[in-house]
Amino acid sequence: MSADEGTTPSPLKPARPSMTAAMRSSSFLNDHQQYRPPSKPDNHYGIDTVVEDLQASSINSPKQISPFNGIPSPENPPTIVESGLSHEYTHPNCTQPPGLTTDRLIATLFYKSTSPRVSNAVGPSSSPPHTASSPVRASSPTGADAEIPSNLAPSSSFDTFPLEPPTNDTEPLDHIYGSYVSPMCITSFLHLMSTFPLPRGSTNLTSAHRCLKLDAASDHHPQVVELTLAPAPSQDYLSLADLRKHELIYRFEREWNIDVVLRSDTLWRRHPRLVVFDMDSTLITQEVIDLLAATIKDPPDLAARVADITHRAMSGELEFDGAFRARVKLLTGLSADIFNQLRPVLDVTNGVRPLLRALKKLGVKTAVLSGGFLPLTSWLAGELGIDYAHANEVVIDEATGRLTGEVKGRIVGKERKQELLLEIAQKEGIDLEQVVAVGDGANDLLMMESAGLGVAWNAKPMVQMEASARLNGESLLDLLYLFGFTDEEVAILSKET
Structure with missing residues (x-):
């Protein structure tokens, strides 16, 4: 047997395994990871994309920013548009372009929380309902002998009511929507103002509002709200004086238990320079002549007689000059020392002292023009820091030291008050637009008419209807809200130093 026949050839060894180019991958993790992130948008560049997929990605060039190539104009005002909102740099309540004048109306709404509305119907009627947050309304007068509120009519009983007795009022809406200047109240007022025609060429009525005073005692509800309306209703159709007396305004006030003060938005509105006050029932809560009559016991009905003449004179039923002489005549024989005795009795109206501090800090001159008696008026002016009095x-008998029942010189009635206001303003070099007059009686109407702003303070009905502004609250400090001051600013101005 040959060697070739006895030898078995050995099998070939398998080739060494190797990965071809098609089997190779750029990343082991990329092939074996269990989570694959969603494909990234072209404009998102993560680190993995940069390292692994840079060649497969297409990089978009950033958006070109157009260069500024013009100046904004009224036809093309600058505008920012973002997230569907458009922000413009112009607004109807902003300053007007050169050549145009501002025509805005300021409406200040005072909620009469301390003067609840009383039904003025004759005969028995039930009191309107009230909620826990609203003040309890006083019950209505019942019967012909019932007392009529002093600010309702120039009479004290229904027997002498000068007009036909008024009918029942509707339910006050502040009982339903809140005993404060509620959002529904503001909405109702704006709807009311939209019914008046706008000036020629105007198509839209714009408004803005801000709260000036909050009631800290009840959930910080707004008590005084200032609204700015642009443009003001057309003066060709309705003057501001007539707008203030419009029946719709009066009805709104009754429905919502609100006092509405309307003023043109002028520079002088915010910067008064002279404030003139009546004294009796304004700076103080009493009538001095009634206090004097109350000291005389014989005859026993003298005080009532004097008070009746005072009420009728303040309501405009009697001429003030003649009524004052008649009342002084009834005081014949009264000791002149009574003026000193009455000083501690005078009750200064709530808010007067902080108001006068605020006016002094603002550099505003003050005056008191009283139809009362100079000895007490001068003393009170000195106590309160009033500039003019x-x-x-009255004539005093030097031998007896008693009143003779006569008056010396001209009586400070409505004409004289007007003259004194004009004299003080001229002496101080103050424009009448910057003069404010505050009073409550018919003898204050002429001076209130001459001033830039006449304010009826808890006044008689005729005075409330004729005055350019009405305040029927508890504090005379409310006067500052008419100038646009907020509660915070009022607190700063009236703070004792």
């Missing part, structure tokens, strides 16, 4: 002088 004018009142009546």
Whole structure:
């Protein structure tokens, strides 16, 4: 047997395994990871994309920013548009372009929380309902002998009511929507103002509002709200004086238990320079002549007689000059020392002292023009820091030291008050637009008419209807809200130093 026949050839060894180019991958993790992130948008560049897929990605060039190639104009105002909102740099309540004048109306709404509305119907009627957050309304007068509120009519009983007795009022809406200046109240007022025609060429009525005073005692509800309306209703159709007396305004006030003060938005509105006050029932809560009559016990009905003449004179039923002489005549024989005795009795109206501090800090001159008596008026002016004081002088018998029942010189009635206001303004070099007059009686109407702003303070009905502004609250400090001050600013101005 040959060697070739006895030898078995060995099998070939398998080739060494190797990965071809098609089997190779750029990343082991990329092939074996269990989570694959969603494909990234072209404009998102993560680190993995940069390292692994840079060649497969297409990089978009950033958006070109157009260069500024013009100046904004009224036809093309600058505008920012973002997230569907458009922000413009112009607004109807902003300053007007050169050549145009501002025509805005300021409406200040005072909620009469301390003066609840009383039904003025004759005969028995039930009191309107009230909620826990609203003040309890006083019950209505019942019967012909019932007392009529002093600010309702120039009479004290229904027997002498000068007009046909008024009918029942509707339910006050502040009982339903809140005993404060509620959002529904503001909405109702804006709807009311939209019914008046706008000036020629105007198509839209714009408004803005801000709260000036909050009621800290009840959930910080707004008590005084200032609204800015642009443009003001057409003066060709309705003057501001007539707008203030419009029946729709009066009805709104009754429905919502609100006082509405309407003023043109002028520079002088915010910067008064002279404030003139009546004294009796304004700076103080009493009528001095009634206090004097109350000291005389014989005859026993003298005080009531004097008070009746005072009420009728303040309501405009009697001429003030003649009524004052008649009342002084009834005081014949009264000791002149009574003026000193009455000083501690005078009750200064709530808010007067902080108001006068605020006016002094603002550099505003003040005056008291009283139809009362000069000895008490001058003393009170000195106590309160009032700059000017004018009142009546009575004749005193030097031998007995008692009143003779006569008046010295001109009586400080409505004409004289107007003259004194004009004299003080001229002496101080103050424009009448920057003069404010505050009073409550018919003898204050002429001086209130001459001033830039006449304010009826808890006044008689005729005075409330004629005055350019009405305040029927508890604090005379409310006067500052008419100038646009907020509660915070009022607190700063009236703070004792």
